[in-house]
Amino acid sequence: MQPALILALAPLAAFAFPAPSSGVRRVHERRDAIPSSWVPVTDPFPTTPIPLRIALTQSNLDSVHDELMHVSDPSSEHFGKHWTAKEVAEFFAPSKESVDIVLTWLESEGISRSRVEQSQSLGWLEISGVTVAEAESLLDTKYTVYLHDVTGTPHLGCGDYSVPEEVAKHVDFVTPTVHFDTRVKKEQPQRKRSAATEVGKPGSGSLPKQGATLSSESILQELEYCNEEILPICLQALYNIPVNQSRATAKNSYGIVEYTPQSYFATDLDMFFGQFAPQLVGHRPTMDSIDGGNIQTMYESFDYNGESDLDLEYAMTLVYPLNPTLYQTGDMVEGGSFNNFLDALDAMYYTFDGGDDPTEDGVYPDPYGGGYEGPETCGGYAATYVVSTSYGYNEADLTPFYEERQCAEYAKLGLQGVSILYSSGDYGVAGNDGECTYALNGTRFNPSFPGTCPYVTSVGATQIVPNATVYQPEEACETVIYSDGGFSNVFAMPSYQAKAVSTYYEYFVPPYTAAQYNNSRSVRGFPDVAASGANYVIAIDGEFALVYGTSASSPVFGSIVTLINDARLAAGKGPIGFLNPSMYANPSMFNDITMGSNQGCGTEGFYAVPGWDPVTGLGTPNYLKMVSYYLALP
Template sequence: MRLLLSFVLLSLGLLASADPALSAYRVHERRGHTPTGWSYNRKHDSSAVIPLRFALKQNNIDSIGDYLMEVSHPESTEYGKHWSAGDVFKKFSPSAETIGAVRAWLEESGFDSSRAKLTRNRGWIEVQVTVEEAERLLQTEYHVYGHETGQEHVACDSYHLPEHVQPHIDFVTPTVHFDTKVFKRSGSDPAEGVGRAIGQPGSGAHPKTTGEIQTLLNELENCDEQITPICLRALYGLVYEPLAASKNSFGIVEYTPQAYLQSDLDMFHSYFNDSLVGVAPYMVSIDGGYAQTEYTGFDYNGESDLDLEYGMNLVTAKQQVTLYQAGDMVEGASFNNFLDAIDGTYCTYDGGDDPTQDGVYPDPYGGGYEGPEDCGTATPANVISTSYAYNEADLTPFYTARQCSEYAKLGLMGVTVLYSSGDYGVAGNGGECLTANGTYSLNGTIFNPSFPGTCPYITSVGATQVNPNSTVLEPEGACEQVIYSGGGFSNYFAMPEYQKTAVEYYLTNYYPQYPADIWNSTGMSRGFPDIAANGANYVVAIDGEFELVYGTSCSSPVSGAILTMVNDARLAVGKSPIGFINPTIYSSSFAGVFNDITMGGNQGCGTAGYTAVPGWDPVTGLGTPNFPKLVASWLLLP
């Protein structure tokens, strides 16, 4: 993690020397702009009380990448020897030195020890303070910002910490972080007043549709017009019946109000696998999540119907699929809420979460889920697919680095984590790009990468297509119908060691001919996606009719299903799950096990984007899965 944060600091200049008058203090975080939809209202009342939270630096976190490589690299003697949750907690829990240093600083600054509370998992220290006290403590000034929906938010432009305290703190809230999910709590429609909200209609990366299908086609010769399960099985060689289903697991994550309809699943399966008719996914409710039926339509049912119809079909009726349904209809949920539930060591936000970023439970305002927040209540599946994403620039580097470390922990525990790479090519969600001052704009020219796709500890999945007038026996191209495969280079994370050979080959032989100020041209940043799968013309049953659907939202669950079957083959012969796959798939021993994509691009930000070329590229990664080759190669590993 030290490598990741060092890269962030060098490339973005977030830590700079403070005014000499502050002497021992240094800028810890600085925000470059006010996010879209927000505007300055007023200076905050100095007597108002705010919950100041200090994210404590996790012990040994600088070495987490090394630990993960030990259990994930195919040439390591520790390959496949995954850790238990207890091992992870012991290794990374903040040290007594860190806790002591922060508490001592607070006491020296006039805060009685009884005011500073350590959260139960030792991740955060919280102290209730007045704005005046916070401003003095952090050498900053707090303001109130208003959102176009009417919601207000407290933030500062930058804040300072003493030099001796900085190594012990990741970040502080509320400070420079802005709420990426904004709700109006009044009104009957949960979509009303939504800014950037995971799971909310019209926000984030969601599948797209061209509408109802008039004539259903289910023959291999029609896969360039309509993708059905037989097309995917033919494209990727997925002819396999599970042998170890009771030992295996496949998880799909959805965020309320996104929800599936059982009638849609049954309609789909009646056409494509009648043994699944009447079968529902095993649902794990997180923070009041449920398969809501109050609101229907493509914006509410499209994502979940798509993920489950194809995920369940491809792993067959023999393999149970787990649905992690996160968040209620009022507070919603973030990636952190989900991570809290599957790893209790991540529940570090005041025994819950950071209200500037995450759903807080019990609902502090009433009307939502009022039970205790889910902390370590859900078992992580061997493979977890998520078809949602932020823009990397939505969040600060420190926040993303902390979350990225959690994905590394899941990898240590043998979990494969997949995220869709986005549907707007080199642009961000909604086709918005960055401008020179850091704001979003449809007319922006600076490439806008996604997150968590840029985290080096997850597997990012891009999109391909069966080219028009082509067959499943011919090579696919990058998806250029309705959506464009998200891809590019991170502005926050350094290039991981496992990726260097592949990315350096790309940059040496196919260097993008764009000005250095519109993309991260340093040659030192994380490239994404890692792999790809078909993302165009999917036949999906939604609200009682078949529609054509497009998106990396298709690609991620399909890839997850294929990797779940690889796990099945390993588990059937007594081997461990594949866990974090990136070090393996980028290794020389896996050369040629993906179908290389060499056609198409991912336009955006007023450019043609990047181009799919031989080898890895920032459009389709290493290519699409070849199941027989993947199984054969993984079965050779310990």
């Protein structure tokens, strides 16, 4: 039986139209390969309805970099003068010209104005009653029904599509097309999607890795053993982190993002706090529930609790008495992903409803049954001053248009004074689960996203050198995991990074060619910084265990930024906001890492070298140097 599509549109509206389209077309988006696990199975019926939606090009996106630099560059007179959410929304809203030109084209193709509704966010045009045949004619394309070979989830997509030349610059992208982001609902009973199909699924490559279990009596709680077991006191010694000195908790904020079914166990938090931070026993993070997010207790194992336990046990301990906010995203049926989280912060963004395939983002109310039946979370939650996320995708699994649109949203958050941190990944120059990409001329490195977005701070991993102490230089992490790092295949090199990357290439040319990675010397390098990522002791499901991953590095670095914000707020100043320009302007406040590499894809990867490198970035934080620097800024 052929699948049909779900259609849900708002009331109709009327528009005024200029002259018709010329009809001269060009390819607007193309997908060169089908995402893994998707199999083409059949052609859809020509009469199958499609929820066709056109994302309009936002105004002023070409100036987002410059505007963000104005408030983030320490040499700018506008440093720290962050925008309000209203100012950001008005600055980037699509122009009336874009709306009118796209609507004129639609009318010239036989789609009347009565069938078109502009979304509340203004960024989308939603068209009712569109069939497969009509969409194929409109976009000069051919649709195919795909099935996910694990979940059986169907999807309608195409390899490329075209729009008129004069329309192209006013359209960001169209769905459903190449993005694998629209569900096809079967006419027969729909199989429920498992929570294991989401970004937080058990076994996901971006989750931390478990090591040996420990008894509470065997834990080595002295600094001389930090090379074997990382505890809060080790991090405080390594990075000069103050203990319980927060002074502006009423003004400050720190957010940790988790994706259901990943969730903490309250007994694990208390077990950890009882051993290492007694003042926190009984404390819980403040939870913002996004799209039915809840602290599930149905499943108890490292694969379900390891990430959240790790993030919260260390973040809550390091920033005490500040209580972090937990952005718990997605329910147990649909789950959620980065777009669901961003929707909750920005009502202007929520209609994006994107992702590279249906297993990445949740759709609400749950169309499959058994999940969250409430409306999709659209705005309503404030962004904390620092947001740390320990999950990631492979850049190659997503389309550039999708990544660029999401990256622009991180820039907008930066304009509002928010520091966005992502862990860089755990597989060296390979992607999640050690996946590399393949081209005609061989195996290529597989950078991660959102770490390659120039408007986030990507955090790699280090480790204490075996048999060394916390007072000696660290090295790139080479125990269980390898710090992801490299160069983007999508994003150009940001201005703040140009000097550091140019110096790297001048003195430390990697022994690889364009066959392995983008060696154009003109693209974004990552990570930006690093922090310890090996041998963390956590309480997990009633016992202690060692954990490894950049999943630990990001919340630790975020905790340090939160404490620096605390000092600035206590001094009557604002939060730092987007970190990268100020960090690259003063690299001496980091502990330079010059040992280790990030092997992967059959190579030794890149090497940690003096200065910035695509393994550990600028190095690890020194709180005392950082807070001194940032307190001196406006």
